[in-house]
Amino acid sequence: xxxxxxxxAAGSLAAAAPRRGEQTHKGILExxxxxxxAGRLSNRPAIAAAGVAAPVCSQAMRxxxxxxxxxxxxxxxxxxxxxxxxADIGCDHGLLGATLLMENRCSRLLAAxxxxxxxxxxxxxxxxxxxxxxxxxxxxxxLDALDTLPDGRADVICxxxxxxxxxxxxxxxxxxxxxxxxxxxxxQTEPDRVREALQQVDYRLTGERITDTQGRLxxxxxxxxxxxxxxxxxxxxxxxxxxxxxxxPAEWRPWLERRRRLLTAAQAARREAGRGExxxxxxxxxxxxxxxxxxxxxxxxxxHAVTAGKPGEVRL
Numbered sequence: 001x002x003x004x005x006x007x008x009a010a011g012s013l014a015a016a017a018p019r020r021g022e023q024t025h026k027g028i029l030e031x032x033x034x035x036x037x038a039g040r041l042s043n044r045p046a047i048a049a050a051g052v053a054a055p056v057c058s059q060a061m062r063x064x065x066x067x068x069x070x071x072x073x074x075x076x077x078x079x080x081x082x083x084x085x086x087a088d089i090g091c092d093h094g095l096l097g098a099t100l101l102m103e104n105r106c107s108r109l110l111a112a113x114x115x116x117x118x119x120x121x122x123x124x125x126x127x128x129x130x131x132x133x134x135x136x137x138x139x140x141x142x143l144d145a146l147d148t149l150p151d152g153r154a155d156v157i158c159x160x161x162x163x164x165x166x167x168x169x170x171x172x173x174x175x176x177x178x179x180x181x182x183x184x185x186x187x188q189t190e191p192d193r194v195r196e197a198l199q200q201v202d203y204r205l206t207g208e209r210i211t212d213t214q215g216r217l218x219x220x221x222x223x224x225x226x227x228x229x230x231x232x233x234x235x236x237x238x239x240x241x242x243x244x245x246x247x248x249p250a251e252w253r254p255w256l257e258r259r260r261r262l263l264t265a266a267q268a269a270r271r272e273a274g275r276g277e278x279x280x281x282x283x284x285x286x287x288x289x290x291x292x293x294x295x296x297x298x299x300x301x302x303x304h305a306v307t308a309g310k311p312g313e314v315r316l
Contacts (some may be wrong), residue, residue, distance in 0.1 A: 004082030021182065041170030055289050065102075067095045067125075071211045072218045073160075076184050079207065079222050080105040080156050083182070087112065087154035089145060089170070090161055101131045103269040110154060112138040116197030139176075157181045168197035175201040183223040190234025191219050198223050199232055208243035210251040217255050248304045256298050263291045 033075060044255050069077060080086060086106035088097040090113055097109045111126070113119040116139050126132045138145040146152050157178070159167050163189035170180075172193070177200060187194045198221075207211060207222035219241075233242060244252050270280065 007118055012085045067098055067102075069095060069099055070213045072186070072213045072220065073099070073210050075209050075220055076160060076186065077103070077105065079184050079220075080158075080182075080254070083155040084108065085110065085149065085154045085163045086158065087143075087146060087149075087181075088092050088158045088160075089142060090114070090159060091122045092118045092161065094125045096158065096160070096295040097122065097135065098126055098129055098131060101126075102129070106156065107176040109135040110138065110145060110149060110233065111135055112140050112148075114141055134300070142170040143177040146174075146177050147204045152177065153179050154181050155183065158184045160184070160186035161188065162186070163188050164193040171201050172205075178203075180225050183221075185221040187219060187221070189220070190243065193239050194221065194243070195233055199230075202226055205241070205243050210244075210249065210253065212251070217258065221257070226272060235289065239290050240293050240297055244298075246302055248297075250301070250305075253298070253301055256301070260294050260298070262289065263287050263294065267291075283305055305307070 030117050079097060080100055081106070082194060083106045085108045087110040088095070088100075088101050089095075091097055091111040092115075094111055097111050101109055109126075109131075111119065111122045113122070119137055119139055123132065123135075123137050126135050136146040136148055140148070143157070146154060159170060160169075167185055167187050168190075171183075177190045183198075183203060185194060195205065202225060203223040204226045205221055206224050207220075209220045211218050211220065221241075237245065267284070268285070
């Protein structure tokens with residue numbers, strides 16, 4: 001579940017505010033309902049006998065299209081390519097799962113959420129889009145939802161819109177349930193906890209992306225199981241991200257700048273408050289190292305841009 005957006009108030013599903021980055025799915029639901037109404041009208045004997053064309057709703061065709069995702073969910077969906085079963089854990093409104101099914105990025109979907117009302121929104125959306133027969137729905141905690149599948153296994157597991165500690169806990173507790181699935185993860189906070197947990201469940205990062213969704217920055221991670229023992233990530237890699245450090249994407253700069261401001265402000269506030277310095281020493285030392293890594297990464301982006309011959313830009 002997304003911690004940055006509060007749950008929708010009870011009431012009409014069409015008026016419910018989105019919680020997982022999507023602008024709205026009101027038009028999709030209305031379009032699907034309109035399509036159903038057009039179908040009922042076209043089956044009326046009197047209309048058919050008279051040869052009168054059934055009314056056509058302009059939203060009916062739109063209802064057959066995949067939902068329009070924001071940049072974060074779009075990036076997550078693009079990482080899923082022609083898989084069998086996808087488990088969307090913490091599915092909320094179901095927009096990601098609906099897109100994966102409609103774009104044939106997976107053949108079946110497990111839509112799971114700890115919140116029954118959230119899962120009902122997903123069920124309603126998939127039903128009105130004609131996708132519910134390809135989906136399994138479960139109110140469950142974390143990877144316990146996989147027990148609802150025939151063999152308890154998914155080819156892709158998506159964990160988005162949660163804090164880093166929550167994602168890390170789900171991975172550790174559900175290690176035996178992963179069974180080689182591709183992982184698509186989104187940590188709202190503490191991404192280093194997720195990277196550390198991936199090592200502990202024998203996975204390695206194969207991709208990291210920064211997306212800007214309506215002015216908010218999000219980090220996405222893609223991880224796959226490793227068959228051989230790998231060197232553990234360094235502190236720098238845990239804090240900054242091994243794939244981001246290796247690729248130096250231009251989209252990383254706003255993320256680094258924000259982190260630099262936060263670390264600098266935290267240090268300044270601590271000095272002004274005159275807090276117990278001895279007790280805070282480990283924390284201060286950790287923040288100092290992270291700030292040094294952040295500044296180093298910003299300098300690397302600058303150097304990479306110059307090397308690419310395009311000042312201010314970075315060529316991947």
